[in-house]
Amino acid sequence: MYRKIASILAGATMALMAATAASAGTLEDVKAKGFVQCGANGGNLIGFGATDEKGEWSGIDVDFCRAIAAAIFNDPTKVKFTPLNAKERFTALQSGEVDVLSRNTTWTMSRDSSLGLQFVGVTYYDGQGFMVRKSLGVSSALELSGAKVCTQTGTTTELNLADFFRSHNMPYEVVAYEKNEEVLQAYEAGRCDAYTTDASGLYAERLKLTAPDDHMILPEIISKEPLGPAVRQGDDKWFTLVKWTLFALLNAEELGLTKANIDEKKTSDNPEIKRFLGIEGDFGTPIGLSSDWAYNVIKQVGNYGEIFDANIGPSTQLGIARGLNNLWSKGGIQYAPPIR
């Protein structure tokens, strides 16, 4: 009997060790299995990570994973998505269940330093806001003293909320649910005066209400929420690849390269475009890819601006303006180091 238990335990120990040992080279693993395993939002966050009735994924975070797949395989469909909630996401990345976490996750110091993961950059500059009923007659978050506020548990949102109300010396009450769906239902039922989460999320959630026009998003942004993809620490090669995929998306927009015109631009005399497309110099091989990796990304997925506009831009139902997320040359703060 003891021997039986001992052998089971030994097996479990070995499995534990094997799980941590497998993450030697993520790029090699990804190439071997033939797809990128991407951690996406399991809470159906329209515009960022959501599935339609056919199970098709869409969103800015989802498209970023497709861009990585395009860079590696020249095929944006070679990616598999793992739907994750706020609590599961870091463990899924740490344990190697996903290769990259692209799930509207805020880049903070503690997450960068003590969770064994590393943020590669910012795909969306966000901030926490409040949604209220128009009938409440409130026009500023500073008038929310004594309010009951609904939110999702297991995020930094609860902390920002507490900080905001404490620093303005306003009493409040927080009602924290596990999932977005319940937060929205409870808010709609009138359990709370306000609903707080990242402003982008508020725009997405507002659309799910029965009468979206009866609700408004208050102008105050109470926190900095730079959302970006993260990878595991300790694999610099993979980190560099994912980071430069993001930079390629931004540089392409800056250079005016789009899905539609990238083939014509092959004849361009601009040396920056030539380098980007892999016609002059080879920037792919050092990160383990082909020299036309950046061309593939833009050809298959489009540049940053195209991804933004297709998923959350003014022409979509979310209708979010570029704002901070515009290029640095156009009044925003999106900026990428040059490819050279």
Added chain:
Amino acid sequence: MLVLGWLVWDIIENTARNLQKANIAAGYGFLERTAGFGIIQRLVPYTEASSYGRALFIGLLNTLLVAGLGIILATILGFIVGIARLSSNWLISRTAAAYVEILRNIPLLLQLFFWYFVVLRSLPGMREKWTLFDGVHMNIGGLHVPRLVPGEGIWLVIAAVPVAIAAMLVVTRWAHAHQARTGIRPPVGLINTALFIGLPLAAFLATGRPLHIDLPVFNETGPLLRRGFQAGSGMTIIPEFVGLLLALTLYTATFIAEVVRAGIQGVNRGQTEAARSLGLRSGQTLRLVVLPQAMRIIIPPLTNQYLNLTKNSSLAVAIAYPDLVSVGGTVLNQTGQAVEIVSIWMLFYLGLSFLTSAVMGYFNKRVALVER
């Protein structure tokens, strides 16, 4: 055994080593850091400036509260339904059967959402109220009831309770002796009730009624946000608590009812017939003959149901009741200390289960047949 111990140790050490290798901080030091988030239901003082450890303690108390009350209510309801199911009245027994069959076959999480959102949707909004009786109101913010504020000298009243209980024990012992000696049974129930109510009441009056009633304040005018029940007045029982308690009680009571029914049916029919032929009424038969024997069968599976109820209370997080799992989840996300938080969860639920088993084991020993 040694090998087993070594393996467990090896797993712990291996995990620690891997965490270190992956640059993930480990240890329980984070418990002393400031939590910084709010919790809606606090049984003991807690603010955003309290520590993570304190926050977890608040969650723990909330779990204990809902599990404890749930066990008491589910037991009462379960016994009533279980006995009702055996009733010779067709309507009563069918109603009980229908209740059991429907509720125990629907997953608890669905029932939880159902009760919670039914409660929410049927209540008046935050700026309105629905008065049950004077001082007790309901709206979507919860049940607003008067709060008792203890004043100076309240400890004398509290101290009077154990004194009264001790006196009751003395009276009971004397009554037994008296009955044995003379054959006449003194009115023990009456005397004891008088003692239990009378002594604390006397202390209460003697110390000058050291208890104030704080009524919930309702504001009907002013800006919309200022209307409704004012924070800090009266006591509020949040709808999340009511929804969770309702779902846990109704769900677990169905299982307890079946346990009770099985227990009663396990008592030989001859026992009932013998009792009836001795002239006991049906209520007395049940109370004095059948139930004491049925308890031997009932208690062990009842313990299982208590353990299930406690563990099921961790579904609270789905409807925003701040139990240990809910608060722990927030702490986990803010600190990233997954292994530590999960270990605290496991230790607590394990400890609570052991405690429940121990208490029920004691009762079981008391009612079990003494075999010689």
